[in-house]
Amino acid sequence: MGQPVGVRVPPLAPLHTRRHRRDKRGIKVHVEVLQEPSWKRRIQIEVPADQVTREYEEISRRFQRTASLPGFRKGKVPRSLVQKSFAGRIRQEVVNRLLDDAYRNAIREADIDPISYPTIDKLEFNLGEPMTIHAVVEVKPEIEFVDYKGVKAVRPAAAITDDDLDQALENLRERQAQFRCVEGRTAQADDMVIVDQEAHDETGLKIPKGSGEDLAIPVGRRLTRPEFEEALIGAAAGDERKVQVDFPADADDPAFAGKNVTFTLFVKEVKLKELPDLDDDFASEMGDFGTVDDLRAAVHADLERHATQRAEESLRSQLVEILVERNPFDLPVAMVERYLDSVVESSAAQSRRDPREAASFDPDVVREQHREMAQKLIRKTLLFEAIQKLESIAVSEEDLDEHVAKIAELNNLPPRKMRVSLEKEGKLARLHDELLEEKTFGVLIALADVAETA
Numbered sequence: 001m002g003q004p005v006g007v008r009v010p011p012l013a014p015l016h017t018r019r020h021r022r023d024k025r026g027i028k029v030h031v032e033v034l035q036e037p038s039w040k041r042r043i044q045i046e047v048p049a050d051q052v053t054r055e056y057e058e059i060s061r062r063f064q065r066t067a068s069l070p071g072f073r074k075g076k077v078p079r080s081l082v083q084k085s086f087a088g089r090i091r092q093e094v095v096n097r098l099l100d101d102a103y104r105n106a107i108r109e110a111d112i113d114p115i116s117y118p119t120i121d122k123l124e125f126n127l128g129e130p131m132t133i134h135a136v137v138e139v140k141p142e143i144e145f146v147d148y149k150g151v152k153a154v155r156p157a158a159a160i161t162d163d164d165l166d167q168a169l170e171n172l173r174e175r176q177a178q179f180r181c182v183e184g185r186t187a188q189a190d191d192m193v194i195v196d197q198e199a200h201d202e203t204g205l206k207i208p209k210g211s212g213e214d215l216a217i218p219v220g221r222r223l224t225r226p227e228f229e230e231a232l233i234g235a236a237a238g239d240e241r242k243v244q245v246d247f248p249a250d251a252d253d254p255a256f257a258g259k260n261v262t263f264t265l266f267v268k269e270v271k272l273k274e275l276p277d278l279d280d281d282f283a284s285e286m287g288d289f290g291t292v293d294d295l296r297a298a299v300h301a302d303l304e305r306h307a308t309q310r311a312e313e314s315l316r317s318q319l320v321e322i323l324v325e326r327n328p329f330d331l332p333v334a335m336v337e338r339y340l341d342s343v344v345e346s347s348a349a350q351s352r353r354d355p356r357e358a359a360s361f362d363p364d365v366v367r368e369q370h371r372e373m374a375q376k377l378i379r380k381t382l383l384f385e386a387i388q389k390l391e392s393i394a395v396s397e398e399d400l401d402e403h404v405a406k407i408a409e410l411n412n413l414p415p416r417k418m419r420v421s422l423e424k425e426g427k428l429a430r431l432h433d434e435l436l437e438e439k440t441f442g443v444l445i446a447l448a449d450v451a452e453t454a
Helices: 050-064 079-084 087-109 163-176 227-230 280-285 294-324 333-351 355-360 365-390 397-412 415-425 428-447
Strands: 030-034 040-047 120-125 132-140 153-157 176-183 190-200 212-218 241-244 259-273 449-452
Touching: 030 428, 040 176, 040 365, 050 087, 050 176, 079 087, 087 259, 087 415, 132 333, 153 294, 163 294, 212 227, 227 259, 227 333, 227 365, 294 365, 333 365, 365 428, 397 415, 415 428
Parallel strands: 153 449
Antiparallel strands: 030 040, 040 132, 120 132, 176 259, 190 212, 190 259, 241 259
16 A cells, blocks of 8 residues: 655746756656646646656665664665655655656646645555555636627716816915914914923823824814814813723724823914915916916816826726636636735734734734635736737737836936846836736727717
8 A cells, every 4th residue: 555645845936847957867757737617627647667766776875884783884785674664754755755756747738837836635655556646736717719899888078077177276385384483372273372281091191102292283184183173162271171082992003992081171272274365476486487378278188198007907897807707717826825825924914013013913804805816816917818819919018118218217317227126126027017918908999889978
């Protein structure tokens, strides 16, 4: 009877068949591949008995050179006794070496490009007999047919109204607002109140983290706790206001968690917000604009550009949703899990920057929160790859050079220097992929049934 032996086959990177170097020992294998789902391959491998014996004898000789047993000098133990005394270790090393090489040769011979570690379902090893290995690996699904033509979708209107333009200009004025101290003024909505603040818990103990001087608190804009805004409305310089806040036990900041805190606010100044006039002077401060009409035209063009982008993003999102819905297929578990591994790793790194987030970070929760999104993204990627093959969509060097030249112009650099910089930063491959996706969306939209909303 064969004995299953647990081993770990080397990691993913060396598994790619096109980069595999030839086995120096010339191990030959008989391979039979059974296709299960479109993303799984069951490989039945047989290593001839003479090669198993040769490997066994070679490893036995190596053990013999270093073996030391009672009654024998080092290296002088008879091989038969070495094979008996170290039987388990010799067998394990034979299996490890043959399995490694046989598996690599098998995937190369069968032209399989695995995306996962193999699972060894069965391994039979008896001296004088062929070694039999049954391995299961995951591969990218083979998508031979994609239903992607005539997709019905809607491109939203990108029209800009006068109200949109007026609001954008008002936002510019808000960003340039100045606050002027007004003596005798009582705080009103949109004012800025300057205070010194002290925080004490229910025992009267001061909480340093809640105390400070010359703190600027905006009033009436929902930018701070409502209790503070309510307390400061009507306050004038020299006033003292108290605010009580009951913090829940799970409050973000442990300095306040579960405490009843009294904040004492000593009002020092009340400042009135003043907006600049929307005139030619304001326009010139915003950039190279001669008149306010020039500014209005530039803002209008910017709003149109963003509206067009949002409309295009909406259309593309619809196409992806419908494409995925029209073309259901099973996903390789490894692809999903590897993507989720990267999400968890990124989220963990981000949470480590904030002790409060790190304390509540749960990798299992993160995985499940992102699983549906991961599946959708991977399906979209695989479907796009199939469409690119069916429609012969590719990015040429000329396409890449043209795009690099545009980026170079924006950065005021020569194209060659820009390309070298992108290559050094590892961004050229990503740029290629972005261009490929752009071209693919272009084909999908051209083949879709797109309605334009008024």
